Amino acid sequence: MLNIVIFGPPGAGKGTQAVKLVEKYKLVHLSTGDIFRANIKSGTELGKLAKSYMDKGDLVPDEVTIRMLESEVNKQSNAKGFIFDGFPRTTAQAQALDKFLEGKKLSITLTLALEVEVEELTRRIMLRGKDSGRADDQDESIVRNRVQEYNTKTAPLKDFYKKQGKLRSVDGSGNVDEIFKNLSKEVNKMIE
Ligand code: ADP
Numbered sequence: 001m002l003n004i005v006i007f008g009p010p011g012a013g014k015g016t017q018a019v020k021l022v023e024k025y026k027l028v029h030l031s032t033g034d035i036f037r038a039n040i041k042s043g044t045e046l047g048k049l050a051k052s053y054m055d056k057g058d059l060v061p062d063e064v065t066i067r068m069l070e071s072e073v074n075k076q077s078n079a080k081g082f083i084f085d086g087f088p089r090t091t092a093q094a095q096a097l098d099k100f101l102e103g104k105k106l107s108i109t110l111t112l113a114l115e116v117e118v119e120e121l122t123r124r125i126m127l128r129g130k131d132s133g134r135a136d137d138q139d140e141s142i143v144r145n146r147v148q149e150y151n152t153k154t155a156p157l158k159d160f161y162k163k164q165g166k167l168r169s170v171d172g173s174g175n176v177d178e179i180f181k182n183l184s185k186e187v188n189k190m191i192e
Helices: 014-025 032-041 045-054 062-074 091-102 118-132 140-154 157-163 176-191
Strands: 002-007 028-031 081-085 110-115 167-171
Touching: 002 014, 002 157, 002 176, 014 028, 014 081, 014 110, 014 176, 028 032, 028 062, 032 045, 032 062, 032 081, 045 062, 062 091, 091 157, 110 157, 110 176, 118 140, 157 167, 167 176
Parallel strands: 002 081, 002 110, 028 081, 110 167
Antiparallel strands: none
């Protein structure tokens, strides 16, 4: 099984690249942000809870996020592999994911980290906010808080995966196809 974590700050292009990787390598795409937004739309309890954090640009608590992710993985019995997009975002989530996969005799194959400058991130997110309708993409102070959450809670995961020898950093500042080519190169090295 090919299990990929796509990693990077908000606005780095994780979702865009994940969709392309899913198509190329026939993986199941699990985006925690998308799953939360679907729950908000359909008015579930989980959605209500998640919304109260997302609207402020805070991370949703680990316990709920981990439980949700695990249940989504368990729904996919025929998957050839997964791409985890927006998960893990904390050390506790990364540890829980390793343990959960281990229980299924699986593991993360590699973590692709998209590197983009902060100014470029804010510019992209505000641009996306204009037509995505995402409230958390439209307010500069919320965007700043998301970047802050990333810097304090998520960025340390680079070391976590580096220590496991799984981190592959890729420049995320060019055009979509160029970035995709570079990501694919890293994936191909693992499967050839
Ligand atoms: P982006 O990567 O642009 O921030 P996402 O759609 O991945 O967008 O995430 C949107 C929001 O959903 C986050 O700001 C956070 O509130 C919540 N969220 C998504 N994934 C997680 C996670 N793994 N842990 C906690 N909160 C999460």
